Amino acid sequence: MPISHSPFSSSGTFRETLRRKHRVKGGDGLILLALAVVPLLGDHYYALGTQVLVAVIFALSLDLLVGYTGVVTLGHAAFFGVGAYAAGIASQHGWGEPISGLIIGGVASAAVGLVVGAIVLRTSRFTLLMLTLCTVFLFGEVANKATSVTGGVDGLLGIETWPVFGLFEFDLMGEVGYYFSAAVFLLVFAAMRRLVHSPLGQSIMAIRDNPGRASAIGMAVRPRQLLVFVISAFLAGLAGALQAEVNQFVGLKDISFELSATILVMLALGGSGRLYGAIIGPVVYLVAQDFLSKDNPVMWELWLGIILVTLVLFAPGGLTRLFVRIKESSGR
Template sequence: MSLATPADIGPTEFLAARARWRPVEIVFWLAAITPYFIAADYLQLAGQILITGLFALSLDLILGYAGIVSLGHAAFFGLGAYATGIASKHGWGEPLTGLLIGGLVAGVVGFGASFIVARFRGLALIMITLGLDQIVAEAANSMGWLTGGADGLQGVKTWPILGLFRFDLYGVTAYWYALIVTFLFFLLVRRMVNSPFGLSLQGIRENSTRMLAIGARNHAHVRTVFTIAAFIAGVAGALLTETTETVSLETLSFQRSADVLVMLILGGVGQLYGGLVGALIYMVARDQFSDINPQYWYFWIGLLLVAVVVFLPNGIVGGVKKLGGLLGRRGT
């Protein structure tokens, strides 16, 4: 755990060490498979948590690394969900290409939006992303012939994965499927944030004016990351469609945009694991609290949110890291 001093480690080795897998990360992903063995009744929930976690991860990529605040990220989640659902309803229920369809539709719209997004920051950006989500949600609502409108999209049928693994009532296949897809995209995002591109994103987050003064291509970087984040959000939406075989307008709602932001802030913005941990805490809390009192469970989420923001500026993951750092220092 001891961090070497400049005297005894070269600069390249120092940066390589920062990107290396930590034991706690391996523990985290091992823990992610335990529900299969110890909580079979909760596999449905576990699958949903993973999908939401992937969605939150895509938000972290733009918010936590590039500093792009979005209150409309559900637009891409919902676009992916509907694209895959509509393809399935019309006879193409193959799940892997289904993910690709969802991701591509969301990514193309994200790419278009990125030209506007790249030019704004702060409050203006919040309003633009919010407005974008409203536009997409209203379009889906009014195009009932395509989306099923307020009744939701019916008739979605997902084929077995690779022709082998049928989606079952208990959510076993859905859970493994969501876990593997989420893990693969996590690997991609992890690599991205540790790449030269990821470093430039952090530069934009930290000081975009200074980035221009060193000749950086801020707009191009923002367009790239926003498109990729939209693609991943679309894949998360597609996963939800394939595993639940239905799509509702809720996937596009402002509520979903706000919820994913709350989860990410709870877990920790710019911490890579913040979205996954936030989704876990939020959804388990919702599951448990709504058992106790179905009407007022959001009270506890609100309390938790305030407490985390006040006491843990880098969220729960940031707090755990800090604690680990303190313990590690004492140990050496």
């Protein structure tokens, strides 16, 4: 009588089944390892770690739009800033609960994204790029002029974040803020992975590659693009709200073209259209920035620029694509 083998009869088969069903990758272990290492480096690294995690969440939201949908934008910081201001204003009016504050920021940005997306997605290419650029300038100027609500150039002060679950109070060293940011990042990363491998994710990549053919086979191109635009705005607002809660301050830089350009550079550095690229890019950029600014407070931007130009020349598809090419070459 033949023996039927269970898919879990060996550890190797079990790992393959787990990898196939849940898309567990070796990079996931490295992510968890990096998150665990930061507290071991010392208390002064909590702030940098939190800054990196916020930037990664923001980059993931942009990657969903640029890398997976093919909609290039220069105004993504508008949604980041809206989320930050929404959470900050809610706190100023007596609601500082951190988890619901994230939702408030995300929903506010999603609502703005719905309106903005319905307008800009009617265009394409250069026109779309300019409209997104106008969006961030418009919202930045609104934040600048509405001083009674946003604080204008002085920023939004008096933000108070309540303890997480009523137990873990945000401390001066930033330990609770770091762990809270890490938890939010892991949830966002898991949701993003699920999304890009879902039927919706596969369809938007088909639209990105050939919108004409996708429309010809019956895909609703613009509604799907708008849906992803709103989801991307929600995640960007989530990142903005997280930064407002952790830093307890929101300023005009959080809704500026400079921030839009910086996060786009981070994504290009890591590689768009790959989830790990949206993680590697901000990590490399911000760690290099922190190291160079301490070593050379005057000329650090020059050296950072040289590093970025070198990476672009030798890794035009981003660091993740460079790693893939090296892996493929070593496997031959």
